[in-house]
Amino acid sequence: MVKTLNVPLVGARRHGPPPAARGSRRPGGEHWLVLVAAAFTLAQLVLVRPGMGLGWDETVYVSQVSPHTLAAFFSAPRARGVPLLVAPIASWSSSTTLLRVYLALLSGLGLFLALRVWRGLFPIRVLAPAGALFATLWVTLFYGPQAMPNYWVAIGALAGVGCFLRAQADRFDQAALWGAGLSTALMAWMRPTDAIWATLPLLVLVVAVRRWRRPRLLLALVAGLVAGAGEWIVEAYVSYGGLGQRLADGSRIQGGLGWNIAVGDQMRSLGGRVLCRPCTGAMPNPVVMVWWFVLPLLAVLGLVIAVKARRTAGTLLLLACATTAGVPYLLMIGYAAPRFLLPVYALLAIPVADALVHLVTTPSRAWRPVAVTLLALGLAGHLAVQFAVLQATVQRTTVSHRGWASTAAELHRFGVRPPCLLTGHQAVPIAFYAGCSSAATSGHNANATPSDIVRAGQREPVAVITTPAGRPPAYARDWAPHRAGDLRVYVAPGAGGGTV
Structure with missing residues (x-):
């Protein structure tokens, strides 16, 4: 033991x-x-x-x-x-x-x-x-x-x-x-x-x-x-x-914090969805999720081992803090991101490792090779799944970020160069890549009014970004339209904007 x-x-x-x-x-x-x-x-x-x-x-x-x-x-x-x-x-x-x-x-x-x-x-x-x-x-x-x-x-x-x-x-x-x-x-x-x-x-x-x-x-x-x-x-x-x-x-x-069981949302995010909002769609492959169910079981086993060894304080505190750290993201929020549970995983790591070490060191000499082999196979499969999800997530994220950089380059070609202002679809990250500021008239990042944006267009290049199916706001319907990859860009006249 x-x-x-x-x-x-x-x-x-x-x-x-x-x-x-x-x-x-x-x-x-x-x-x-x-x-x-x-x-x-x-x-x-x-x-x-x-x-x-x-x-x-x-x-x-x-x-x-x-x-x-x-x-x-x-x-x-x-x-x-x-x-x-x-x-x-x-x-x-x-x-x-x-x-x-x-x-x-x-x-x-x-x-x-x-x-x-x-x-x-x-x-x-x-x-x-x-x-x-x-x-x-x-x-x-x-x-x-x-x-x-x-x-x-x-x-x-x-x-x-x-x-x-x-x-x-x-x-x-x-x-x-x-x-x-x-x-x-x-x-x-x-x-x-x-x-x-x-x-x-x-x-x-x-x-x-x-x-x-x-x-x-x-x-x-x-x-x-x-x-x-x-x-x-x-x-x-x-x-x-x-x-x-x-x-x-x-x-x-x-989304309004309150009683909302988000366990299913977190399960959907295990396949590499860095933000699951709204969290709909099918669950990932069961092979991707199995470690998530094994984790609490091993943590409880770690507690049982600690109780038998009369050293419960450390394990019990780790489990208690992991539980409270997970409460808001498992029971009180209407969406999920896998990063939210990183504190939970860190706190559970020691009890889980304690349980695994116990499983391969306590069996008799005759059974110990079997336990070690099974654990090695299980960990090898676990690592393979983790690295496969990581590779896919990195690849998908890299493509997304390159898309923002490409749109920023197109905006520069349209005459939207610093100092400049962007608003609309994905304006926050694209503005960073373009060296512009960003503004929104609604939503979580609302910090301007339509008149503020129109006035800004008289001083500096301003552009509204929409999806191909989207429509520009009323104040930008007469602005010069452009295509930037899969997006549409409407550039305000004057202040250097609207030129190619």
Whole structure:
């Protein structure tokens, strides 16, 4: 049976480091975590292709700090964590390849640090497979090098629970205390509401359970949430009409949060649909979905193993935080994106790896080769499915992004060059590629009126983009029509527009 250090987590008073902390400083073993993180980084660079181009949401985040384009409309649910994350590169370079390499390296480092927190709480032979399981999911590989927040919420959640356990075990462990606060701040910096859901079990324990009360740990968690979400809250009052209004707007943009079982939507997204909205159509092949059903079963087995070994605290907290982190995206939202559940997958990785290691190490010598063979075959099939979905998703996404770049080039040919303004179908990402600003008169990104757009056309090139079957708005029906690939473009007269 896999053994971990039995760290006393309640009522312990120590004047020296706990067993977990002593174990974490023992030489050897850490190189396996380095290898997992390095392999994860390399796999991103090889399989996801640094030149894939930026996606819709990425263009919004990067445009906030890029000097090469105007900032896109920043809707209520978004937070400023990603723009700050990419600023060291995006603030001076327009190279998507350089940005992808930077994010791949950073995501590998983040995975290593999050796993390292758990040294001594679980053995390396559990932590290394746990990191590998999480890192080889297609959704982890796909979003690791992207300018998106969900992977970083996952890393913050995994590190935060580990630091919480260490701080509970030893009230003198200042590093764990700081780690808990910084991990919580990272989550709130990226997505404030996700941070609340992911840390809810920790807050409940440290407030409501007498033996778990640690005032300094509570202060660290709360300070982390406030530090990470502080700018988001201030911005709510400055630009969105208050915190309540921003939360209401965010709920409306996400389809109205409330009781809505989205499990089926998430299942449909497993085949590589990066955004399933509206989430209709057939389910993917059962082979693609089987791991999703095996995952919770193995997590429960990990809990059973932990109970028998009398070391339930770590496993139980991981499962509790995974559950609360998944609640809004499985039960309260009307659409799906596979990246939403990245924190859940990261938190479940350790209990699942613990269960798998137990399955191949506890059978008798006669049955052990059979167990190892079956597990190896199962993991090989799982990896084959993950990489097949990843390859198809990367290819499809790359084609989409190249289409936006091609449309931007056509717009330049029509005389729509910076400074310029785009509105209409897919105007946000196309505007980024073209170096223009974007505007919308309706929908989630509404930030202008028709008269605003008409007036802009008197100062700079303005274009309306529609689908082939679409019709331009009334104010643009007399504008010069053009064809740009599969799209139609209507260019306003004057200010340099409308010429070829």
